[in-house]
Amino acid sequence: MQANSYYTPRRSQGFAVHHDTHDVFVLQVAGEKHWRVYDPLWELPLKHQRYSKELGEHGPPVFELTLRAGDTLYLPRGWLHDALTSDTDSLHLTVGVNAHTWVDAIRAALDECEDDVEFRRTVPADGEAQADLLDRLAARLTRAEVARRARARLVNSRRPIRDGQLEEVRALESITVDTALERRPTVIADLDGTTLSFEGKHVSFPEHARDELEAIAADDEPFTAADLPGELDGEGRLVLVRRLIREGFLRRSAAGA
DSSP states (O other), X not given: OEEEEEEEOTTOBOSOSBOOSSEEEEEEEEEEEEEEEEOOSXXXXXXXXXXXXXXXXXXXXXXXXXXXXXXXXXEXXXXXXXXXXXXXXXXXXXXXXXXXXXXXXXXXXXXXGGGSHHHXXXXXXXXXXXXXXXXXXXXXXXXXXXXXHHHHHHHHHOOOOOTTHHHHHHTGGGOOTTSOEEEOTTOOEEEETTEEEETTEEEEOOGGGHHHHHHHHHOXXXXXXXXXXSSOOHHHHHHHHXXXXXXXXXXXXXXXX
């Protein structure tokens, strides 16, 4: 998702008629704004398929409405629209919901085909494939595989939100096995063996820390290092949790364990 704020002075217009390449929620904060919505000229556009005059002239509005403070408008991607202010200034937030399309899913699967030697072969002059490449690609487009790649895309592209991180790092030496800790609520992560992936990075740990790491990754409630399962001694557990604090995965909990 993405969010932008727009201030438009009274008796003026923001953008000319256009479509967005993602779904949009318009949240009117202050003042009012009059919206006109038109039928799409390009159905479900992708990110690079911006509106242009070459697509043709839009028809009459299919509906019009005035948003006032507290109102919300949903615009599916591709629907043309423009907006004007009246005698009041306008302030609104636009929340865009990015689409994960089949083009994205197939491209991600095709990228993984690089480990298949048949896809790495040179294309012959006659352009005829010597192997069942489409079948090999289809095998990578099962429901589970498509969902796995979509999840990985989310985990790897999510930006960190680390409020108070400097204070957490400065307090590392004061952490004990009885300090109440918690996973940062903004973190979305996956654990593969002993590699923890979140916010675009992959942090690996030794195999002997697996039990403790699995417990930390699965726990949504405050805990202490002393409460963790596994065979690490107290010092080993402190090394583990301090590393996770430094990486921005854990923080001290105000709730207590």
